[in-house]
Amino acid sequence: MKALIKDQPAPGVTLKDVPDPELLPGHVIVRVKTCGISGSEVSRYRWARIYHAGQPKDMTSVLPRIMGHEFAGTVAAVASNVHGIAQGARVVVQCVVGCGSCVECDAGLPNHCLRRKMIGNDLDGGFAEFVSVPANCVYAVPDELSLDTAALLQPFAIATYALELSRIKPGDRIGVWGVGQIGISMIQVAQLAGATVEFAVGRDKSRLEAARGIGARHVVSVNDTDAGDFLVRTFGKDRLDAVFEVSGNVLAVTSALSILRKCGKVVVIGNPTGLLQFDLQRAVIDQLNLLTVRAYSLSAWRRALTLICRVQDQQSALPIVRMPLTDGVRAFERAATGEGGAAKFVLEP
Ligand SMILES: [Zn+2]
Structure with missing residues (x-):
């Protein structure tokens, strides 16, 4: 063969x-x-x-x-x-x-x-x-x-596992930094859980358009915009419940921490290299949560196999x-x- x-x-x-x-x-x-x-x-x-x-x-x-x-x-x-x-x-x-x-x-x-x-x-x-x-x-x-x-279940299962760990609830407002296949899947599963995807940050135009097409309210190209600055301007007052980092960029994490409401979560799925520096006192005062995700559990895989049927119509737009x-x-x-x-x-x- x-x-x-x-x-x-x-x-x-x-x-x-x-x-x-x-x-x-x-x-x-x-x-x-x-x-x-x-x-x-x-x-x-x-x-x-x-x-x-x-x-x-x-x-x-x-x-x-x-x-x-x-x-x-x-x-x-x-x-x-x-x-x-x-x-x-x-x-x-x-x-x-x-x-x-x-x-x-x-x-x-x-x-x-x-x-x-x-x-x-x-x-x-x-x-x-x-x-x-x-x-x-x-x-x-x-x-x-x-x-x-x-x-495409593999990246979808990673997003499903991240969703489970984040305990996102219906009505929560979230953002996704990174629009590769896991980022796109993250947008899909968050919406299935009843969350609103306020933004998607990415590099590639076609992928950002795909993110918009499946429901991200704002799409931000890091090529055209200082994404961190945009997010603070847009969500600095009306803060978010969670940000999912899927790009492997440490700066995305520090940026996310500045737009979370109290008890908010930044969920790191990407594989960032480098050291993270942020204001720990501010994080404690706001009781922020930093969660990390590695691959998926078997129960998340099994659940993803059911959930992905509900977004099958969107896959052709990717x-x-x-x-x-x-x-x-x-x-x-x-x-x-x-x-x-x-x-x-x-x-x-
Ligand atoms: Zn074992």
Whole structure:
């Protein structure tokens, strides 16, 4: 079969002919219909420093690896000791594989399991015609949900988990800083929870327009505007209940802290690097909350699979570019260089 492989500890990916995956006990083989390229995969393609030997996300020991962790497809084969999954079923794959026997896994938090493995990173992933995955990572896709939308469940589940942790209530007013796929999902889940999305901050015009199209009241381009200044002018008096930071920008957090009402929350989902400096006394006086989010819990994943059906109509408005898996190298080049704007690239075997 054809597969897109990270085979060298250097920039790039390679399209190769590889043997079909073996059906192991406890596993299911999925025929991939569609697999999204995530921001972290673009970083791995570029071979960002964080993935080098000895760095926090050292990937050198797992190469060569078929990447891809945002995928949906149909079940092609089922191991004889697996029950409850039928051949031909439409499925989406949850990519965080916990050890299954630690305190975190018991709590449904494989995202915090110290022995977790990521499909597409530690295990072969979905940039291939077929992939073998543990049966408990396979979830049936509801009839009304397309496989194309189901493949976007990963970022949607992160947003759903952030929403749960933030305890947003109907009537709350929130903002979202960052309009990548997680930011867009954040706008969607917040509205499903009854919140008003007062603003979305981002860089790319098409994504900001998508944010406006799905309900963000103000969209702010950091290219044209000092976003922090705009937010203070607009919300400095009529403050917000929560701001979700999805851009990885530390400045977004300090800016958010200045527009929160008392007991407000800033929820950090992005991967900011650098040190955060803010007025701690002011934060205590206003009893502000700083929450962080890492991936998602299994219950959030399951809930997201139901919720995403309710925004399926909006997904077609998002800037998504679909390309065949055989053009995968080109798709990564385009994603890495920004050719095609900030569209999300999706590969189809
Ligand atoms: Zn575990």
